[in-house]
Amino acid sequence: MAFEPPRRLVRALGETASAPDGEDWLARLPEAAERAVSLRGLSAERVQVPGGRSSLVVLVRAADGTPAVLKLAPRRARPEGERVALAHWGGRGAVQLREEDAVEDGVLVLERLHPDVSVRSLPEAKALLEAAGTLRRLWVEPPGGHPFETVAERTGRQAEAMRAGAAVDAEVAPLVSAALGAREELLAAPPEVRLLHGTFRQSKVLAGERMPWLAVGPDPVVGETAFDLARLVRDRVEDLIAQPSGASTTRRRVKRLAESLEVDQERLRGWTLFRAVESGVRARRVGREKDAELLLEFAGWL
Incomplete structure (x- = not known):
């Protein structure tokens, strides 16, 4: 599928275009999403729209059919800090990590919640x-x-x-x-x-x-x-x-x-x-x- 970034994400990144990894990260995003899905043997359902202002969120399924979320964020959004915090919370009050170890920089795999609710x-x-x-x-x-x-x-x-x-x-x-x-x-x-x-x-x-x-x-x-x-x-x-x-x-x-x-x-x-x-x-x-x-x-x- 085409991993087209939602307009909200493009607009938000444009507001801070002076950041060192902004436009470059956005240009590489479709390829990075495709690689992240392939590496984990996931099947992509759709990009969440309107999505957030700092990351691409893709609804995916694992090989066994388990629903999950693949999230890709630039360095400025501090995704590794998010990973550490989510691991520390361990699902208590927050979404759970499905992949605790960092396989790729800026990529998180999370449990699927109800994204539209x-x-x-x-x-x-x-x-x-x-x-x-x-x-x-x-x-x-x-x-x-x-x-x-x-x-x-x-x-x-x-x-x-x-x-x-x-x-x-x-x-x-x-x-x-x-x-x-x-x-x-x-x-x-x-x-x-x-x-x-x-x-x-x-x-x-x-x-x-x-x-x-x-x-x-x-x-x-x-x-x-x-x-x-x-x-x-x-x-x-x-x-x-x-x-x-x-x-x-x-x-x-x-x-x-x-x-x-x-x-x-x-x-x-x-x-x-x-x-x-x-x-x-x-x-x-x-x-x-x-x-x-x-x-x-x-x-x-x-």
Whole structure:
């Protein structure tokens, strides 16, 4: 079959075309997918569409008919970190590896979940509850000698890009200043160090057979749990913005999630602010102006 990358993946890679392996990786992708399928004796069913922003996902079957997923990602997406995290979780709250040892760089074989059924299909309150319960299972001690970056390291890189954005865009400068100030305070006294999903949101929780809901697509990082939960706070941000009571709904969501997962409410608010501003500034930088407006308005409520 033709392993044509979905438009979402092509667009996302185009937004970061300056990365060293971007366009080159995309050009080699069909051949790499064909080789990965052949090497493992798999039969390919279809490329998952619309798919993700950082990898090609192919629905496959093993020689014995067992359904699985073949995932190919460029180096910048840190696929080997994903492999280590998934192996450490061992299927507890997250998709299972079908191939724990690295046969090829950037290639993962995973259990097949229901790729078209995420927790976002549930009513909002139920979706948040199920997503939060899934996230809680992932917060474990990181493995010894792990390869993951820390929250401080990851947000340090992001902070530099935010400062650069504020320097050329006076409109975002006050929010950037507030977000950077919150980050400094939060990093001064982190309460715990756990293995975190890193990019957790409702669309990263899929229906499964072993368990009703399982997380996929981590970009693992180690640090405090409030950082991980912060991304979930702004899920369905477009719906929040459309509500006349969006600001108060957001504050109630922060309170409810913090209480349900025993996370300090102010620390969750601070990381939610930082992550929303960072995403908004990044969206504006690559021309996704509508996304930027939504995210920055949301950040202003915090």
